Amino acid sequence: MKVIDKLAWIELKDKQILSTRSFGKDKYYIPGGKREEGESDVDALCREIREELSVQLDEASIDFVGVFEAQAHGKPEGTLVRMTCYRAAYSGTLAPAAEIEEMRWLRFGDKDKVAPVDILIFDFLKERDLMA
Template structure:
């Protein structure tokens, strides 16, 4: 099981997504916890590393937990614990991130399996157009 933390950031019916260098699929921003880190600490660190913005810890809210086959890891599941949060700064691709994109439900084929479940949930609840 791969345990990941993800940031759900929606605006105008689209969701912020990222594509890492050398990858063809998009992933929600976030990543794996370092030893001893809380979910909030992981979210703050990963988003700072990937998108060069500061998550406001006091605004972090749980948004669901989703599980699916891990992209590129046969026989492995990924559990994505998702949070919403406000941020300060200007979004910019940083670290291993090659591209930032605002995706709609129609872009679902371009994302990982667990992100597809999240896209379905957001679309069903009217948050993703």
Template sequence: MQIIDKVAWLHLHQGLVLSTRSRGKDRYYFPGGKREAGETDAQTLIREIREELTVTLTPESLRYLGTFEAQAHGHAEGVLVRMLCYAADYSGTLQPAAEIAELAWLTYQDRPRVSAVDQLIFDWLREQGQLAD
């Protein structure tokens, strides 16, 4: 079994959660990405969010929210993605960069438009009363 190790930023505002769609992709994903050799969760997340969304996460505000695991979208059966999720404050203006084609603020109704692991997170956020229907 193969596991893809990813770190994600869960950013909510008034019951909506920030999501991104990469160029050429048909699903939305939480912003973040894969760890580079030797990186901590915080280093990975800060680097990825700066690259993808042009904002700077505030390191001391990082809060671990949970780890979620599911079949990786677009990969062979048995390839899983393990997503370590964090909340954090940021500075700057959110805008798509690098491979990101679009930013979107999603509700629970958008659940079918996201990857399998993100669907688990959508369920969890709804159970926590943080994600609007």
């Protein structure tokens, strides 16, 4: 079994979650990405969010949310994605950059627009009354 290890930034506003869609993709994803060799979770998350959304995460505010695992969208059966999620304050203006074509605030009812691992995260947030 192959596991894709990723990090994600959970940004909530008005009980909606910030989600991104990369060029050529049909699903939205919670922003984040993979660690580069030698990077800590904090370093990788800050770099990915800066590259994808043009904002700077406040490292002192980064807070662990949880780890979620599901079948990786668009990958062969048995390929899992493990998403380690964090919340954090940020500075700057959110704007799509790099491979990001679009960003949207999604509600719980938009689960059909996201990848399987994100569905688990939506459920987790809804159970805690953080999404509407």
